[in-house]
Amino acid sequence: MTEGQAQILLDDAEKLINVLERIADALESISSSLERLEPLSECVDYVPPNQYQVLGYHFLRIGGSVDTGNY
Numbered sequence: 001m002t003e004g005q006a007q008i009l010l011d012d013a014e015k016l017i018n019v020l021e022r023i024a025d026a027l028e029s030i031s032s033s034l035e036r037l038e039p040l041s042e043c044v045d046y047v048p049p050n051q052y053q054v055l056g057y058h059f060l061r062i063g064g065s066v067d068t069g070n071y
Contacts, residue, residue, distance in 0.1 A: 048056040 042056055043061045045061050046056055046058050
């Protein structure tokens with residue numbers, strides 16, 4: 001192997017390392033985002049189908065009130 005070929009291999013390895021580090025960063029970001037969304041799963045309920053439906057449905061349960069400013 002020549003010195004030039006070795007340098008090309010080193011450059012390619014560095015590029016690969018950089019790509020893998022970016023992938024790892026993206027996966028960590030996704031993981032932290034999912035951790036913040038976890039409490040939302042407690043607000044999702046399921047209504048099973050009745051005798052006239054084939055499928056049930058999920059809905060987001062939200063408590064509290066909303067001020068629309070309409071008096």
